[in-house]
Amino acid sequence: xxxxxxxxxxxxxxxxxxxxxxxxxxxxxxxxxxxxxxxxxxxxxxxxxxxxxxxxxxxxxxxxxxxxxxxxxxxxxxxxxxxxxxxxxxxxxxxxxxxxxxxxxxxxxxxxxxxxxxxxxxxxxxxxxxxxxxxxxxxxxxxxxxxxxxxxxxxxxxxxxxxxxxxxxxxxxxxxxxxxxxxxxxxxxxxxxxxxxxxxxxxxxxxxxxxxxxxxxxxxxxxxxxxxxxxxxxxxxxxxxxxxxxxxxxxxxxxxxxxxxxxxxxxxxxxxxxxxxxxxxxxxxxxxxxxxxxxxxxxxxxxxxxxxxxxxxxxxxxxxxxxxxxxxxxxxxxxxxxxxxxxxxxxxxxxxxxxxxxxxxxxxxxxxxxxxxxxxxxxxxxxxxxxxxxxxxxxxxxxxxxxxxxxxxxxxxxxxxxxxxxxxxxxxxxxxxxxxxxxxxxxxxxxxxxxxxxxxxxxxxxxxxxxxxxxxxxxxxxxxxxxxxxxxxxxxxxxxxxxxxxxxxxx
Ligand code: NG6
Ligand code: CA
Numbered sequence: 107x108x109x110x111x112x113x114x115x116x117x118x119x120x121x122x123x124x125x126x127x128x129x130x131x132x133x134x135x136x137x138x139x140x141x142x143x144x145x146x147x148x149x150x151x152x153x154x155x156x157x158x159x160x161x162x163x164x165x166x167x168x169x170x171x172x173x174x175x176x177x178x179x180x181x182x183x184x185x186x187x188x189x190x191x192x193x194x195x196x197x198x199x200x201x202x203x204x205x206x207x208x209x210x211x212x213x214x215x216x217x218x219x220x221x222x223x224x225x226x227x228x229x230x231x232x233x234x235x236x237x238x239x240x241x242x243x244x245x246x247x248x249x250x251x252x253x254x255x256x257x258x259x260x261x262x263x264x265x266x267x268x269x270x271x272x273x274x275x276x277x278x279x280x281x282x283x284x285x286x287x288x289x290x291x292x293x294x295x296x297x298x299x300x301x302x303x304x305x306x307x308x309x310x311x312x313x314x315x316x317x318x319x320x321x322x323x324x325x326x327x328x329x330x331x332x333x334x335x336x337x338x339x340x341x342x343x344x345x346x347x348x349x350x351x352x353x354x355x356x357x358x359x360x361x362x363x364x365x366x367x368x369x370x371x372x373x374x375x376x377x378x379x380x381x382x383x384x385x386x387x388x389x390x391x392x393x394x395x396x397x398x399x400x401x402x403x404x405x406x407x408x409x410x411x412x413x414x415x416x417x418x419x420x421x422x423x424x425x426x427x428x429x430x431x432x433x434x435x436x437x438x439x440x441x442x443x444x445x446x447x448x449x450x451x452x453x454x455x456x457x458x459x460x461x462x463x464x465x466x467x468x469x470x471x472x473x474x475x476x477x478x479x480x481x482x483x484x485x486x487x488x489x490x491x492x493x494x495x496x497x498x499x500x501x502x503x504x505x506x507x508x509x510x511x512x513x514x515x516x517x518x519x520x521x522x523x524x525x526x527x528x529x530x531x532x533x534x535x536x537x538x539x540x541x542x543x544x545x546x547x548x549x550x551x552x553x554x555x556x557x558x559x560x561x562x563x564x565x566x567x568x569x570x571x572x573x574x575x576x577x578x579x580x581x582x583x584x585x586x587x588x589x590x591x592x593x594x595x596x597x598x599x600x601x602x603x604x605x606x607x608x609x610x611x612x613x
Contacts (some may be wrong), residue, residue, distance in 0.1 A: 109219050133502050135425040136224070136371045136477055137412065139493065141191070141405055142182065142236060142271075142380035143459055143469060145435020145451030149404055156395040156449045157402035160224035162472065163427060163457075169474025169482050170474050170523055175489040176547075177433050177532050180459055180466030182238050182271065185432045185491060185538070186375070187212055190219040190239075190260070192495035192506075192514030196536045198609075206298045206612070207270035207335050208247070209240035215259040218510035222261025223419035224371040226441050227504035229587050232361040233257045235354045235375035237267040241280075244347035249276060249294040249340075254284045262373075266357040267524075268345075272377050273440065277328040279342050287343040294340035301325075303338020317382055318442045331382045332439075347384035349375055355408040359415045369502070374412060375432075378405035385441040396445035398437065423476045426501075430491065431469040456588040460537060462545035462554045463588050466533050472522055475500075480523050487520035487528035488547070497521060521580045544574075546607040550583035579603060 116356055118539050146152055148160045151166040177425075180187035184195030184202040191213060195202045205212060213219065221231040237257060240246075246358025247253045257265040266281045276296045279286040288294065295302045307312055308324035309332075316330030323332045324571040329347055331476075336485060345353070358374045365372075378385075379401040386404060393399025416422045436459035437444045457463025471489060473479055496514035506514075520528035535545040543557025579593040593600050 119249075120224055121596060122455065132229075133227075133369050134478075135365075135369055135421060135500060136229075136375050136501075137416070137425055137427045138371070138431045139159050139427070140186070140235075140373070140408060140414070140491075141377045141429065141431045141432060142375070142377055143436055143439070144402070144405065144431035145458075145465065146455055146470055147449075147453040148379075148435050148466055149406075150449050151472070153453070154402075157399045157448065159402065159406040161406045161413055162429060162470075164476050164481075165413065165427060166408070168476060169427070169472055170319075170483040170485050170521075172471040172473070172489055173486050174533070175234075175430060175469060175471030176467045176491070177431060178467075178490055178492045178535070180433045180461055180535060180537055182236075182432050183212065186237075186512070189432075189491040189494055190221070190373075191217055191479065192220075192492055192511030192534050193534070194492065194513050194534060196534075197513070202536050202538075202542070205238055205270060207274035208296050208298055209270075210244050210246055211255045211259075212240040213260055214257045217260070218495065219261045219508055220371065220498055221257070221371060223495055223499050223504050223511075224502060225263065227502045228317050228369065230368045230370040231373075231459065232266075232365070232370070232372045233262045233375065234265040234266045234357045234361060235268070236271065236377050236380070237265075237339070237375070240271045241269055244294075247490060248295060248554050249285060250288070250290070251442070253280060253285075254283060256280070256559045258282055266354075266361075267375075271349060271380055272335055272350065273323055273331075273381050275326055275328070275333050275335040276340065277333060277505045278340055279345060285340065285343050286338055287410060289342045292339050292341055294337060294343070296335065298335045298543040301334070301336045305338055307336070309517050312403050317384060318596065319440055320438055320442055321440050323382075324441045327386075329383065336451025344469075347382060347577075348386045351383075351404045351408045352386060352411075355411040357507075358408075358412050358541040361431060362412070362415050362419065362421070366421060371498075376408055377403055378402075378408060381439045381443060382441045383592075392421055395447040395449060397443040398445070399447075408472055426467050426473065427477040428471070428473050434461075434465045434467060434469060435459060454586055462535055462537055462543055463491045464552070464582070464586070466537075475522070478522055483523055485520065485523060485526070487517070488530045488533060489517050489528060490515075490530060490533050491521065493517045493530060513573050532610065536609065544607055544611070546603060546610065547582075548603065548606055550581055551599060551603055552580045552582055552588065553600065553607060554580075555607065577604070 452465030455464035457465035
C-alpha cells in the first residue's frame with residue numbers, strides 16, 4: 107500500500123485498529139481498584155490488627171507494597187478528578203469541593219483522561235463503581251432520560267456507576283447513561299435544595315432508621331438509612347446497601363469476562379468502606395471492631411472476586427493490578443457504624459480523611475504484575491494517583507495530547523521497581539475551597555499553609571478561636587507523626603517550602 111493511501115486510511119476510526127489489539131507482554135490489562143476511605147493501616151499487610159485482608163495481602167505478597175503513595179486530595183471528588191485527568195483539582199473548575207449528587211459533570215468532555223488515553227491505544231475501557239464527579243449538563247442531569255455527559259463521554263466504553271456516594275441521593279445504579287431498573291411510570295426527582303415528594307426523612311422520622319446518623323445525613327430515608335439530599339420516585343431502581351459490594355464486584359467481573367479478547371482497562375471504584383457502612387450480613391461480626399471492620403472484610407472479599415476471575419481466565423500474568431484508596435481513613439463519618447473501638451486507621455500517620463496531615467492522603471498502594479514487579483517487594487518511592495495518566499500512557503505506548511495532564515509524572519520505573527526513587531519530586535494537597543489550606547511535600551519535608559482544616563464535626567467556636575492558624579513545617583524523616591512544628595525554628599526551610607508551593611501553584 108502506498109504511503110498516501112495508508113495515511114488516508116488513518117482516520118480516527120481506524121487509528122485504534124493500527125495499534126495491536128492482541129495482548130503483548132508489554133501491554134498488560136490494567137485493573138485499577140480505587141477503594142473509598144481505606145486508611146494506610148486498614149489492611150493487614152500494612153499492619154492492621156483490627157481487620158484481616160487475605161486477598162489484599164496476597165496481592166501485596168505477589169507484588170509491591172508502596173509506603174509513600176498519595177491520593178491527590180483528602181476527599182473523594184478532587185482525588186478522582188485528578189486521578190483521571192492528571193491535573194490537580196485545585197487547578198480546575200469547580201475547584202476541590204465534594205460534589206453533591208446532582209452536580210453537573212466536573213470534567214469537560216474533550217479533556218484527556220486515563221480512560222481516553224488508553225482507549226486511544228486500543229484498550230477496551232470500563233468503569234464500575236463510585237463516580238462522584240457529577241453528571242449531565244449545567245444544572246445537573248435529567249435522571250429519567252439519557253444521562254449525558256457521563257463517563258461514556260470521557261473515554262469509558264462502558265460504565266456501571268453510582269452518581270455520587272452511598273450517603274447521597276439518588277440511591278440508584280446508572281449503566282451507560284440510564285438508571286438501571288427505572289420504571290417510567292415512577293420517575294425520579296432529586297433535590298439538594300429542599301424536600302421533594304412525601305417520603306419520610308431522618309429528621310422527621312428518626313424511628314424509621316435502622317442505621318442512625320451522628321451528623322448530617324438526615325434527609326430522605328432509603329433502605330432504613332437517612333441520606334444527604336432528597337429524592338422521590340424510582341422505587342424499583344433503588345439499591346440495597348447490603349448488596350452493593352457484590353453488585354459492583356459482579357459487574358467488575360462481568361467487564362473482565364466481556365473484555366478478555368482485547369487489552370482492557372478497568373477502573374473499579376469500590377464504594378467500600380465509605381459511609382453508610384452497611385455490609386452484607388455474611389460479614390456481620392467477622393471483625394473484632396464492629397461494622398467498620400466488617401466493611402473492610404467485605405471490601406477485601408470484593409477484591410478477591412476480581413482476582414479470582416483473573417486467575418480463572420488465566421489473565422493474572424498479563425494484568426497489572428493496582429489497589430489504592432481515594433483518601434485516608436476516617437472513623438465516624440456521619441453514622442453510628444463505628445462503635446467504641448480504639449485504633450487509628452492511618453497509623454503511623456497523623457490525621458484522617460479531610461486533613462492535610464499524612465493520614466489524609468498517604469494511602470495504601472499495591473501494584474502486582476507477575477514477572478514484571480518483584481513479588482513481595484516494598485518501595486518508598488513517592489507516587490501520587492495524579493501520575494496514572496502519564497505512567498499508563500508510557501506503559502502502553504500512547505501519547506498525551508499537548509496541554510493535557512500537566513501534573514502527571516511518568517513514574518513507571520518506580521512502579522515496576524526498576525528504580526528506588528521516583529520521578530515525582532514533590533506533592534501538593536489541598537482542602538477547603540479557595541480559602542482553604544495547602545500542604546506540600548518534598549523529600550523529608552512537609553509544609554502546611556495556615557488555614558482551616560474544615561472537615562467532619564465543626565469544632566466548637568471557642569476551640570476554633572483558641573487555635574491560631576499558623577504555618578506548619580515537619581521533618582517526616584525524624585517526625586513521621588507530624589508532632590513537632592518546626593516553622594518557628596527553621597525559618598530558611600519554611601521559606602523554601604513556601605516558595606516551592608507558590609511555584610507549583612503558579613502564582
Ligand atoms: C461529607 C459528609 C461525609 C462524606 C463526605 C464525602 C456530612 C456531615 N459529612 O460532607 O459523610 O459523605 O462528605 O466523602 O454530611 S468522600 O469520601 O466522598 O469525599
Ligand atoms: Ca473517599
